[in-house]
């Protein structure tokens with residue numbers, strides 16, 4: 699079991715909800731590189747960016763959030 703680096707409290711596994719297209723709730727995703735800020739973009743994620751789901755742990759004691767992004771295998 700992972701512990702909080704701030705207060706040594708117990709960490710609870712979860713994920714951060716991200717609102718994407720059509721206000722659909724989904725899991726937050728980490729993407730490598732810079733966001734695409736072009737007006738003509740079809741996505742904020744540039745093609746070729748590495749993408750990984752973000753897993754976030756929450757400390758039950760102090761509420762601190764700690765996020766990890768691992769390769770999906």
Ligand SMILES: [Zn+2]
Nearest residue numbers: 702705757760
């Ligand atoms: Zn804590």
